[in-house]
Structure formats: C-alpha cells, structure tokens
Amino acid sequence: MKQSSRIFDLLVGLGLLGISGLGLLYFLINERFEWIPEFALELARDPQILKRPKAEKCSECHKNIFEAWKESRHSISWTSETFIEASENRSKEKCLPCHIPQSVQGEKPEPRMDLRDEGIYCVSCHFIDNKMNGPYDLLAPPHPTYRNPDYVRSGFCGSCHQKTFKEWKATKVEDTCQDCHMPRKKGRLTQKKGLNLLHKKRWVGDHRFLHGKITEKDVILETGWEEKFFSLSLKNNTIPHFVPTADNGDPRLYLYIQFFNDEEEEVDSAKEIIAPQQETALPYNKKINFRYRLFDPVSKAVVELKYQPAWSKDKQPVFSKAVTR
Amino acid sequence: MKPFRVLFIALAFAGLAVPIQAKDMVVKEPPESLSKYYPPQSKQPKWIQQMHKMSTHFGGVFVNLKEKDFENVDKHANKLVEEYKKTSEMVPEWEDYFDVKAAEEFAAAAKTHDIAKAGKASGGLGRTCGKCHAENEVSVWAKFHWPSFHKIKVTDPISEKEIEFDEYMGSISSSFKGVTVNFSEGQYGRAAKALKIFKSRFMELKSTCSKCHAMQDVKRFYVGSDADTAFAGMSRELNADKPNPGKFWKNIGLLGKTGCKHCHLVHRTNSFIQEMWEKPE
Structure with missing residues (x-):
C-alpha cells in the first residue's frame, strides 16, 4: 500500500513538474522570449x-x-x-x-x-x-x-x-x-x-485580401424628371475610396438607362462607364450627376448598375430600378 | 588655341551623339538576342543603360581633360574600353559594329593627357557608334521602348466587345462621322444620338492610354480638359432649341487639334513601324 502511494506521489510530482515546465515554456515563448539567449535561437x-x-x-x-x-x-x-x-x-x-x-x-x-x-x-x-x-x-x-x-x-x-x-x-x-x-x-x-x-x-x-461586394447600400441612386430631361445621381455612400478604384487595372461600373413610353416600348437608351481609368469613378460620399435629353415621350426609365472587376469579363448586378414619371 | 580646343571637344562629342546620316533608312527589326537586355527578360533596360555607361565614360575623358584632372581621365578611359568590350559581346549579331582596337587607341591617346590627340583618336571610335546608331537606333526604340499598339485590345463601350486597337480606331472614326454628317444636314436629333456614341468611344481612350501610361497628366494630354470642354460644348448646342453651327464646329476643331492630333503626332510613326513587323504579310 505504501509502495503504491509513493508511486502515485511520484507521478503526481512528475505531472506537476511537467505542467509547470510547459507553463514556463509557454510564458517564456509568449511573454519573455527576450530572455532566451541568441545563441540558443541560432541553433x-x-x-x-x-x-x-x-x-x-x-x-x-x-x-x-x-x-x-x-x-x-x-x-x-x-x-x-x-x-x-x-x-x-x-x-x-x-x-x-x-x-x-x-x-x-x-x-x-x-x-x-x-x-x-x-x-x-x-x-x-x-x-x-x-x-x-x-x-x-x-x-x-x-x-x-x-x-x-x-x-x-x-x-x-x-x-x-x-x-x-x-x-x-x-x-x-x-x-x-x-x-x-x-x-x-x-x-x-x-x-x-x-x-x-x-x-x-x-x-x-485575412490573407485572402478580401474584395467586398458592391450593393445598393453602397451606391445610392436618386432620380428626377423634367419636361425634356431625365436626371439621376449616384453616390458612393460607404466605401472610403473611389468606386471602382485601381492604379492600373480597369474595373468598371456600367450604368444602363432604358427609356420607355406609355406602351412600354423602349424609345431610347443611354450608358455610362464609371471607371478609374476614365476618371469617372465615384468619389466617397459625393453625388455624381447625369442628365439625359428626352427626344421622345417617356413615362418610365429603368436604371441598372453592374460591376465588372479588373480581372473578369463578367458583370455582377448591383441594382436594377424602375422609375416612373 | 583655347577656342579651337573647345570646338574640338564639341566635335568629338558630336561624333558620338549624332549618327552617321543617311537619306535612305532601312528600319530592320532588331535581333532576338537583344530581348534579354530589356524587360521582361531583364529587370532593367540593360542595353540602353550600357549605352549610357559608355557615353558617360567617353564624356568623362573630355570633361576631365579640360579640368586637367588626369587621374579621372585615366579612370574613364580604362572604364570606356572595359564597357565597350563588354557591349561588343552582348549581341552576337552586332559584333561587327564594334572595333575594340579603336577604343583602345582612343584610351591610349586620352592617357597622353593631350586633348588634341584624344580628340583625333575619338573619331574612329565615334564612327563605330554612329554606324550602329544610324542603322539600329530607330528600330531598337520602336521595338523595346514603345509598347505595341497592335497588341492592345479595347473594350468597345457600345458593343461591350473586346476588339483590336486598329478596328477600334475605325469605329471611333465612323461614329465621329455620324455626328458631323448628321449635324451638317441639320439632323440634330440624330447628331445628338451619334454624339453620345462618339463621346463614349472617345472617352474609352482614357482606359486605352492607361494600358501604357501610368501618369494621369500624360493621359490628360490626349484626353483631358479640352476634350471635356469640346464635348460639353457640342452637347450644349445639340440640346439647344436652335443649335449654333459656329460654336458646334469650333468644338469639333478643338477636339481634333488637341485629342486626335496630339496622339497621332506622337504615336503614329512608331505604330507604322511596328505594324510592318507585327502584321502578317
């Protein structure tokens, strides 16, 4: 009985020693690594x-x-x-x-x-x-x-x-x-x-260097009608640099506007390319205005925004909105 | 005596700087082995750097002869021979342009510290440089210092298709005519629609410029505030109830004199040369 109790004490002692050793090592590595001599690290x-x-x-x-x-x-x-x-x-x-x-x-x-x-x-x-x-x-x-x-x-x-x-x-x-x-x-x-x-x-x-998705919360659309004109504005509301942005790449936002008459027939269309290389990218927190002359009677405009990254030929939808007069 | 010496030095420099003149110039594509001295095969444009090294040592000889700094005269003379030999081995196809003996004779003359002797000996060396420059300088610049227009692809903002640069220039030209012809005929509605297309295509050139030009100011030299002014002016006239032809044509002229002319003057000659090499016969 005495013998087994001694073995048990020894094991507990060794265990405690091991835990303390590991604890010390953890403390040394994480908190006081400057105590480790350079020659030991060189090895x-x-x-x-x-x-x-x-x-x-x-x-x-x-x-x-x-x-x-x-x-x-x-x-x-x-x-x-x-x-x-x-x-x-x-x-x-x-x-x-x-x-x-x-x-x-x-x-x-x-x-x-x-x-x-x-x-x-x-x-x-x-x-x-x-x-x-x-x-x-x-x-x-x-x-x-x-x-x-x-x-x-x-x-x-x-x-x-x-x-x-x-x-x-x-x-x-x-x-x-x-x-x-x-x-x-x-x-x-x-x-x-x-x-x-x-x-x-x-x-x-995160070393994937994430590229966020542009949504309608990021780019705010406002529209207005005049007798012979349709106007709209886009505002980069959330992204603290131009949208899109690039030093040398050519990412783009494509803005499509289709104009329809009362019979729902398309009578005209317009397109804008919003791109850093064309100096048309959207600055942070500033409205950018566009205005279109209407040559025919128009009762509805459909405004669609799509994003094309510099590394892809595919366009991702940002939003599509119908605006009636 | 002094003015003659200065004149002599000037002539010696001119011997290196000005290529041998020839009325008929053949612009031959440079040998492939030169490619390894230009990016991407090389980190730096090593060939032109090598030219600068030789030119600096050649100039260094005369600058120091004038200053009577003979220690540096000798250093530059020795370095010139070293770099000249090195250059002569870089492009095997051009080996015959080099005359190492002429370089050594020039160095020996320079080391006498007699400016007249150095000037006289520089002639033979200068001619080797001049001959190679006359026969190859234009083609080296065209091939290695100018990116190729014929490899550029442009996304046509109207069709959104990627097309060859030459084809794109054709489409700009057609849409430009859509504006001018319709305006001349008093078809202002059609001209306004054509202007939207033409403007879109013209402005796309900013993206095209950026394929080579990293600086905004350079791009703006071609498609900048003059283009913005011209398009705004044309658009204003076409949106007016009674367009003013004088103002309209003035803006067409502004666009032509700045955007089109600037680019064509700078780029077309080189583009023609590259076209000869790159387009299938």
Whole structure:
C-alpha cells in the first residue's frame, strides 16, 4: 500500500513538474522570449527560410495564412491570364514592380528576377534585411521576427495601391485598408503540431485580401424628371475610396438607362462607364450627376448598375430600378 | 588655341551623339538576342543603360581633360574600353559594329593627357557608334521602348466587345462621322444620338492610354480638359432649341487639334513601324 502511494506521489510530482515546465515554456515563448539567449535561437534557425523561400516553405508552419493567400489575387498576380494579356505577355515595365515585387516597404517596389510565379507572396511583404517582419514582436525560432507597425497601416498597401491610398487619405476615414480588406480574427499564427499550442492566439489578418461586394447600400441612386430631361445621381455612400478604384487595372461600373413610353416600348437608351481609368469613378460620399435629353415621350426609365472587376469579363448586378414619371 | 580646343571637344562629342546620316533608312527589326537586355527578360533596360555607361565614360575623358584632372581621365578611359568590350559581346549579331582596337587607341591617346590627340583618336571610335546608331537606333526604340499598339485590345463601350486597337480606331472614326454628317444636314436629333456614341468611344481612350501610361497628366494630354470642354460644348448646342453651327464646329476643331492630333503626332510613326513587323504579310 505504501509502495503504491509513493508511486502515485511520484507521478503526481512528475505531472506537476511537467505542467509547470510547459507553463514556463509557454510564458517564456509568449511573454519573455527576450530572455532566451541568441545563441540558443541560432541553433533553431532554418537557413532555408533566410534565403527568400517559396511560399510553400512558409506554409510548413503558417498553413492557414498560406491557404488564405492561395485564394487571393496576390498569389496569381504574375500567372493570371488577365494580367498576362493586359501586360502584353508581361512585357510592360510599368506592371512589373507591383506584380512581382522584390520587397514592399512603403514605396513603389523594385521588380524581382526570381520566383516570379509566386506573385506577391510572403517574402515580398514580410522579408526585409534577412528577417521576417510583421505586426507582432514574437518568438519564431526558425527565423528572426520583428514588429513593424507599418503592417497595420494603409501606407504599407499604398506602396503599390498608390492611387487608392491617396483616395482613402482624402476621405479622412479612420478605418485602414487592413481593417476592411484583411479583417482580423483570433487564431494561431502557426499550425505546426505541438508548436501551435505553445503560441498564444493573436489577431491574424485575412490573407485572402478580401474584395467586398458592391450593393445598393453602397451606391445610392436618386432620380428626377423634367419636361425634356431625365436626371439621376449616384453616390458612393460607404466605401472610403473611389468606386471602382485601381492604379492600373480597369474595373468598371456600367450604368444602363432604358427609356420607355406609355406602351412600354423602349424609345431610347443611354450608358455610362464609371471607371478609374476614365476618371469617372465615384468619389466617397459625393453625388455624381447625369442628365439625359428626352427626344421622345417617356413615362418610365429603368436604371441598372453592374460591376465588372479588373480581372473578369463578367458583370455582377448591383441594382436594377424602375422609375416612373 | 583655347577656342579651337573647345570646338574640338564639341566635335568629338558630336561624333558620338549624332549618327552617321543617311537619306535612305532601312528600319530592320532588331535581333532576338537583344530581348534579354530589356524587360521582361531583364529587370532593367540593360542595353540602353550600357549605352549610357559608355557615353558617360567617353564624356568623362573630355570633361576631365579640360579640368586637367588626369587621374579621372585615366579612370574613364580604362572604364570606356572595359564597357565597350563588354557591349561588343552582348549581341552576337552586332559584333561587327564594334572595333575594340579603336577604343583602345582612343584610351591610349586620352592617357597622353593631350586633348588634341584624344580628340583625333575619338573619331574612329565615334564612327563605330554612329554606324550602329544610324542603322539600329530607330528600330531598337520602336521595338523595346514603345509598347505595341497592335497588341492592345479595347473594350468597345457600345458593343461591350473586346476588339483590336486598329478596328477600334475605325469605329471611333465612323461614329465621329455620324455626328458631323448628321449635324451638317441639320439632323440634330440624330447628331445628338451619334454624339453620345462618339463621346463614349472617345472617352474609352482614357482606359486605352492607361494600358501604357501610368501618369494621369500624360493621359490628360490626349484626353483631358479640352476634350471635356469640346464635348460639353457640342452637347450644349445639340440640346439647344436652335443649335449654333459656329460654336458646334469650333468644338469639333478643338477636339481634333488637341485629342486626335496630339496622339497621332506622337504615336503614329512608331505604330507604322511596328505594324510592318507585327502584321502578317
């Protein structure tokens, strides 16, 4: 009886020791990693990561971020058919810096020569001076990691999205690019078994770089009739940059207006192309007016708005409204 | 003596800067091997950068001879030979344009620190540059420094179909005639409808310009405030009960003199050259 009680005490003691050890490790990794001597960390470094690795290498630990990025337009910035066509088989110099950036650091990057198929990938944005940079100061033994506050600021995205950044800045809206396009969720930065439990959960940005859906709540339509004219206005009510927006791409809103007489016959039509490259995109919180001369008697207008992203030939409906006189 | 020396230096520079003149110019497509010195195969336009390097070292010799900074004269002379040799090996098809001996003779003359000797020796070297420039400079610029118009596709705002650039220019021209012919005949309603189509197509060119031009100001040089003024003016006349032909035609002229003419003057010559190479015979 005495013997078994001793074994039990030993096991409990070992268990407590183990738990305390793990607790200490967790505390060290998450709260006091600066206590770990540099030489000990050097032993854990992965030299391959310090040589501008492919995204797949990063995915060995950061699986969730990698999978989100794979779904993003960034991951196909060099390989998408739309890009290849628009850049005349990638020969246009102006496209290269942002479609295959060497290092994004707040101003227009230089294009890179290697791993071009990776597009805008982990290394482009996070690898500076042989260290990984991000929004957190934390311990990641395979590579040195440094906190850089720029990662949660719009200026970082503005390295390439320069026009959109200027548009956003002019609105004075506080929500940053990351707030809308990289909404954060609590989660672990690494999914490597075992290691993941040693790292506390943090706010992690969505690396799909979301592109919101434009709805009738975003673009407000107002209409009016005069004897010989039909007028309408569109207002970008919610999106704190121009809609659509692009530095070099050509996204568009197509506005169609059909005019009908009392017999429901179409007597005339009009069309507007609302596009950043034509300087007709809708600024934030400002009404843009259109006016049409009516040459025939008209009793009804149907106003339809459709959105075509830069990377697609398909148009998505935003709204369709009938307006009677 | 001094004015003659200055004149000599000027002539030496001119020897490099001005290509050998020829009344009949053959614009031959550059060799494929040159492509690796231009994007996308190269990160930078390395060929033109190489030209600048040689030109800088050549100029550096004379600038420093004038300043009697002989240490830098020697440095530039040596670098010129080094870069000249390097350039001569870059495009195998153009190897014969280079005369490394002439470059070495020029460097040797420069290193005597006698400006007259350097000037005299520069002639042989300058001629090698001039010959290649005369025969190839236009085609290199046309092929590598100008994106191709014939590869541009434009979405016609009316049909919403993507069409070739040349075809699109044809459709702009037709819709323009729809406006002018109808207006001339007093068919103001038809002219107004045609104007909507023409304006839409003309304004689409802003998107077309942006396929190459990243700066708004450059685009506005072709399709800018003059075009806005012209279209607003034409539209105003066509919406008036009695359109004023004088004002209408004045705006047509404004559009032609700014938008059409600006673009055609800048781009058409080059486009013709590219067309010769790119269109099937």
